[in-house]
Amino acid sequence: MRRVRLALILVAVGLFVGGIRSMDSMPIKASESSQVQTAGSKVAVQEPLEMEVVLQRVYIDGHVGEERKKETIWAMEDFWARYEGWELVDQQVGHITFRKEVDDLSPFVKEAGYFGLNEGNELILFDGTSDETQVIHSFFQIDVGKLESFQSQELQEGIKIKSKDQYLSLLKKYEYFSITPTP
Template identity: 75%
Template sequence: MRGIRLVMIIVTFCLFVGGLRVMDTLPLKASESSSKEGANASVEQPLELEVVLKREYIDGHVGEERKKETIWSMEDFWARYDGWELVDQREGHITFRKKVDDLSPFVKKAGYFGINEGNELILFDGSDERSEVIQSFFQIDVGKLESFQSEELQKGIKIKSKDQYLSLLKKYEYFSITPTP
């Protein structure tokens, strides 16, 4: 929280020094507009940013959402992204990241555990014929597996929940081949 506040202070300072006063640029009411015309002939513009939100899921998948935002108040902007980690900030662009303690929507829909030709436990996309590998974990000693376990992995085990995902990882980690130093 201290880090976000520090970044907020630095960004706000930089915006004021650069001549962009974002904090107090809410649109004027018609009555205020006429009384302030002499003192302030032009209303300052809000800050326009491209915001990128990266969600990192426990299955290794990274989801990305991009959106344009108009910022009238830096305080409101930073409050909206409380809990997100600032990753990158450039002129007109800001990227946040958040670790999500769940499976990605993609893996919930199409994820399967299986085994490849090198006897590695893999997470793969079972939604089509290509069956692309999403993530590799560790090599399994297939000689230690029961025949039904080997058959299950050859066919693929559909991932249905985070608990099942973690349980299967733990179960097959028992059969992993640990490299000798």
């Protein structure tokens, strides 16, 4: 009696997993299935799918953060639901990449980002944690002759980025002083 119950449970699990697996678009590898014999019939039971998942977060400052993890997938329906709202960028056997736009500054820019000017008077976002300026992003050239002296000095020293609102406000403010190329 105990063997019959175990066999029925295995059949039910096999049908459940097999039913969900058949709904996905990923092929089943030969190593992912095994046979369970019950009362004269064979039922295929699939093993879970191992997948490397890469999550890319694209922040408003242009920085792209990447997180990698291994996942064991028992049901593709649950897997796709977990990443609802993410854009599928790449899918290969054993590997999948998702991307999401994040309406915020990257943790890196929150920690080390400064606005300033380079030698060509372009407004730049740079890493202010080292003595050597490393440009994160260049925006547009500024007519420094139009700036107030304190504004010019602030940009020469570097303006620490503290929030998304400040970042957007400074971009808008200095865009007013940008040199627009004549066609």
